[in-house]
Amino acid sequence: MADVIHIPLWYLPLLVLLPLVALAAAAVWLRRLAHRQSIAGEEPDWSVPPLASEKGDDSMLHRWDVRCKIVTIMIFSFVIASLSHLAPALAAVGISLIVLAISKACLARVLFRLLALAGFLGILAVVMPFTVPAHPGDTLVVFAGLDWLGLNMRGLLLAATIAARAVAIALLMEPLLSTAPLPVTLHGLSRLGVPEMASQMVLLSHRYVHVFRQEARRMSSGMQVRGFRKQTDFETLRIVANFLGMLFVRSFERTERVFEAMRARGYRGRFPEPVKLRIRPADILIAALWMAAAAALITYDRVIL
Amino acid sequence: MHISDGVLPVSVTIGGYAAGAALAAWSARRTGSDELPKVAVVTAAFFVASLIHIPLGPTSAHLLLPGLAGALLGPASFLAIALGLLLQSLLFQFGGLTALGANALMMGVPAIICGWIFRKFKGRTRLRHMAAGAGAGALGTAMAAIILAVLLATGGEDFFGVAEIALLAHVPVIIIEGVVSAFTIGFLFRVKPELLEHEFFKPTKARHG
Secondary structure, three states: OOEEEEEOOOHHHHHHHHHHHHHHHHHHHHHHHHHHHHHOOOOOOOOOOOOOOOOOOOOHHHHOOHHHHHHHHHHHHHHHHOOOOHHHHHHHHHHHHHHHHHHOOOHHHHHHHHHHHHHHHHHHHHHHHHHOOOOOOOEEEEEOOEEEEEEEHHHHHHHHHHHHHHHHHHHHHHHHHOOOOHHHHHHHHHHOOOOHHHHHHHHHHHHHHHHHHHHHHHHHHHHHHOOOOOOOOHHHHHHHHHHHHHHHHHHHHHHHHHHHHHHHOOOOOOOOOOOOOOOOHHHHHHHHHHHHHHHHHHHHHHHHO | OOOOOOOOOHHHHHHHHHHHHHHHHHHHHHHOHHHHHHHHHHHHHHHHHOOOEEEEOOEEEEOOOHHHHHHHHOOHHHHHHHHHHHHHHHHOOOOOOOOHHHHHHHHHHHHHHHHHHHHHHOOOOHHHHHHHHHHHHHHHHHHHHHHHHHHHHOOOHHHHHHHHHHHHHOHHHHHHHHHHHHHHHHHHHHHOOHHHHOOOOOOOOOOOO
16 A cells, blocks of 8 residues: 555645745746847847847857757657656756756746646646555655645656656757758758648748737737727627737738739749758767767666666 | 746757648649739638637637638638648747747648538538538637647646636637528528638649740
């Protein structure tokens, strides 16, 4: 049978609620910090896609061949996702942090990515300790008077492992995506065998997300000027639906115009190649080193533990 | 709600990638290569639409729109959703690099089914269109929630509790999606009915040359 530890009821707020409140407060504070850093006084120009050529940063990851980078980080991410113990997952977070430091990524953007994860992982951390079925050998913490509410330490460990894996992969997204302009990354993908049309579509929709976002912002400020405030009621749903409908009407019309303009400029299903890619021995060396780290993690996870 | 990295078993994520790639290829073939750039631009609009938050008591929910995407785009909707998820991981939020395939299945399969249902039942009047839109919107989210729960449950019995709660959390979203989809379809029926009449993206051979 599972080990059961009984502790008095008043520990419940101490052990469960306080950490939750602290976490939520930290998330809010970080969000505010990241927000302040990213805005830096003025409204960013959304019509310029931020992923395409940043300021002239230079690092090992910037110079690394984009194909090697994509393949290595993809394989490494899957390796991280397959780790089943907490310690190797934390080691993976460590490796990701080192890569992040080497790549000189923008910290505010990394923070945003982590904050986007916080909701999902927070729910897991709250739900899993209470819903994981008790197995022999598990440690249950039962609060006096609330016998039905057993906090299973194995669930907490599982949630922590999931969180570590998710954070380790999320930390690699900035080194993967922002160390080269988006067209170059996509060009690397199509040289790896992804259909060229797929990367063209990403490029096009990435461009137009910013256009439509600006349009949506203009429409919603117009609605606010006319006195619309979002509330939990039926009327809000109707107005939001009209807003969506208008957005779609405009975008479908725009789609036709964009496509015709592209054809008029000689688009025949291809964009010009942004760069010539060449693999040097150093690129292979970095990939090999990183893969060795992945192999070490897997060995640690499967053989040693 | 999307699944983040590190939750699903690796076999499921790789299977999700394989199935997602196959469906995306089917979707692209059905759409016709000439129309794909247009799908890309429309995807951008759907992406922006899915960023809109609807207040729900003290919290808010953002729209998922698989049903509406299916109704407006037909078979191209799978491609649009896969693209949207890719954009999401590119731009700012977590889309989950490893869970991308699974997430695309979760939203894209309901979209294809709802598109078919919408076309089947939309009838001729505005009311019928709105009813079909409500059905497609609600069903799309409901199916996405069920697939989410099933995917989570592949992690073993430890995840059953999470899957159950995820399913319950979607109930208010299902209602909101149904209502919003109905009104959006109603709006489009008045303003630009040709968007609802036929498949917007259809393979045309005559356009070549």
